[in-house]
Amino acid sequence: MTQTEHYILPDIPEYHRIDVYESNGGYAAFRKALGMKPDEVTDEVKKSNLRGRGGACFPTGLKWTFMPKTSDKPKYLAVNGDESEPGTFKDRQIFEQNPHQLIEGILIGCYAMGITVAYVYIRGEYGKWIKMLQAAVDAAYEKGYIGKNILGSGFSTEIYLHKGAGAYICGEESSLMNSIEGERGYPRIKPPFPAQRGLWGCPTTINNVETMTNVPLIITKGWEWYSKIGNVKHPGPILVGISGHVNKPGVYEVPTGVPLLELIHTYAGGIPGDKKLKAVIPGGSSTMILRADQLDGVCMDADSLKAAGSSVGTAGLIVMDEETDLIRILSRLAKFYHHESCGQCTPCREGTGWLHKVLERFEHHQAKTEDIDLLLDIANNIEGNTICALGDAAAWPVQSMVRRFRGEFEKCLAPASH
Amino acid sequence: MLNEENLKKIEEIGKRYPEAKAALLPALWIAQEQDGWISEETMKQIGDLLGLPYGHVLGVVTFYTMFNSKPLGTYHIEVCTNASCQLRGSDKILRKVEHVCSAGAGHTSPDGKWTVNEVECMGACGGAPMIAIGEEYYENLTPDKVEEILRKLP
Numbered sequence A: 001m002t003q004t005e006h007y008i009l010p011d012i013p014e015y016h017r018i019d020v021y022e023s024n025g026g027y028a029a030f031r032k033a034l035g036m037k038p039d040e041v042t043d044e045v046k047k048s049n050l051r052g053r054g055g056a057c058f059p060t061g062l063k064w065t066f067m068p069k070t071s072d073k074p075k076y077l078a079v080n081g082d083e084s085e086p087g088t089f090k091d092r093q094i095f096e097q098n099p100h101q102l103i104e105g106i107l108i109g110c111y112a113m114g115i116t117v118a119y120v121y122i123r124g125e126y127g128k129w130i131k132m133l134q135a136a137v138d139a140a141y142e143k144g145y146i147g148k149n150i151l152g153s154g155f156s157t158e159i160y161l162h163k164g165a166g167a168y169i170c171g172e173e174s175s176l177m178n179s180i181e182g183e184r185g186y187p188r189i190k191p192p193f194p195a196q197r198g199l200w201g202c203p204t205t206i207n208n209v210e211t212m213t214n215v216p217l218i219i220t221k222g223w224e225w226y227s228k229i230g231n232v233k234h235p236g237p238i239l240v241g242i243s244g245h246v247n248k249p250g251v252y253e254v255p256t257g258v259p260l261l262e263l264i265h266t267y268a269g270g271i272p273g274d275k276k277l278k279a280v281i282p283g284g285s286s287t288m289i290l291r292a293d294q295l296d297g298v299c300m301d302a303d304s305l306k307a308a309g310s311s312v313g314t315a316g317l318i319v320m321d322e323e324t325d326l327i328r329i330l331s332r333l334a335k336f337y338h339h340e341s342c343g344q345c346t347p348c349r350e351g352t353g354w355l356h357k358v359l360e361r362f363e364h365h366q367a368k369t370e371d372i373d374l375l376l377d378i379a380n381n382i383e384g385n386t387i388c389a390l391g392d393a394a395a396w397p398v399q400s401m402v403r404r405f406r407g408e409f410e411k412c413l414a415p416a417s418h
Numbered sequence B: 001m002l003n004e005e006n007l008k009k010i011e012e013i014g015k016r017y018p019e020a021k022a023a024l025l026p027a028l029w030i031a032q033e034q035d036g037w038i039s040e041e042t043m044k045q046i047g048d049l050l051g052l053p054y055g056h057v058l059g060v061v062t063f064y065t066m067f068n069s070k071p072l073g074t075y076h077i078e079v080c081t082n083a084s085c086q087l088r089g090s091d092k093i094l095r096k097v098e099h100v101c102s103a104g105a106g107h108t109s110p111d112g113k114w115t116v117n118e119v120e121c122m123g124a125c126g127g128a129p130m131i132a133i134g135e136e137y138y139e140n141l142t143p144d145k146v147e148e149i150l151r152k153l154p
């Protein structure tokens, strides 16, 4: 195992306290940024090749350049801590262990984009963790890092937390904005994109919690240093949440580009009872399932997982041993997407329910051979036909499971059709 | 109905947003913290406060699963049964909870002590299987541990 230093979840006791954070160099990046031109800050982030940790791996610096430089309307930042994708539990660790680095990243982002108000949207179930982050925000206000004329720089910005209330869809960025505005969490049609018309029709940037927590590192140590951590095209430290059939489930900070098999066997201590690996879902429930025999040389970075026929997503690695009933897992996920569909688009609202119903037939060994193709047909009709990507997220697990584990479905046919 | 102190809190929170409507979710949370649920009268009160029709407030309350438009039992037990928890035995955890609480998922026990719900992923997959009781997470559970936790509650 390559033992690396931890930059997102440092092994320093009491790091969540502002005095401990400061005495370890905390808020120096923000001070440094305040001495730079805003464009220089954005440029630094752009050159670092930091890519979003919220699921789509979108280049962060590039996203920041979409914001208009001058605007007669206020500009906003919405930080995404909805973290509701099954298999994902990393942002919670940041709220708990390193809230000030997140706050510092938010402040740097606000300065770079000329933003005066940032909202951090956190899922309602994280009540305890919202209080932890709020305590850190309060401490930062007290020390003058947030508020009016910060550190005498003339730059002002506010940070407010906004509590969600149990809706996976609110992690989708346009739905998140509707939720902040006091609406049901319905996704919006794009274009217009958030940088043009976001919160209250004003220019808005949305970034994930972990993404923002990476930003101070880039400013302190420079883009060159950052861009050399891990995989060149998708660099930096990444939080991998490993769950399912492993001896030591949990969140592991690693450089991007670590082989999945190393994550499973070395970091997470292998599979209980020395059972064999059957499959993994590499990056949260929406990413395509991979068979154990497809994992040779596959690493936790955007290119490698794409080449393998899946994606990094939220780096929530779900591990399944040889005895796993994959049909039950898939059926449970289909139930999830059906429950969480906001109901706006017919293909998703109806299709997710049909997927679940057909999968239940397999679960109860009542399916017919045609039902395998029916599943694909339904999934294909959802994919690409909805306002937001929840539809795709519901379709991909089904499509990949049928393609890669057809035998599992055939084992679940009703006796008569054998 | 919201008390004076909480009405003031909502007014204060409203200042964080350029439009009154944005205080709706925070206001609903304050109401639910006060009463444990959100009654029709409270929804109307919040609507009046923020200048929103009752229908809008109701629509929002029913959209979000965490808002309760009916009172719950003294303890709200939420059992995650999504993929990572299922892989580590959440079936047995749910059965144990239902048994100890004498309430099936989606129901409140006859004595009003427990409300049991099967829920979607709560972001604690590294500690699967897990349950939440109110805001508190309990992770790395076995049926025996769950029983012990529940029986200790007054």
Ligand SMILES: Cc1cc2nc3c(=O)[nH]c(=O)nc-3n(C[C@H](O)[C@H](O)[C@H](O)COP(=O)(O)O)c2cc1C
Pocket: A051, A052, A053, A054, A055, A056, A057, A058, A060, A080, A081, A082, A083, A084, A085, A168, A169, A170, A171, A172, A173, A174, A206, A207, A208, A209, A211, A212, A388, A389, A390, A393
């Ligand atoms: C259904 C759905 C749920 C999502 N949930 C989350 C989430 O919980 N957290 C998150 O950061 N991004 C989530 N996203 C992605 C966001 O839309 C957005 O791409 C992301 O927050 C951008 O941040 P990043 O560029 O820093 O990754 C979700 C997307 C979809 C379609």
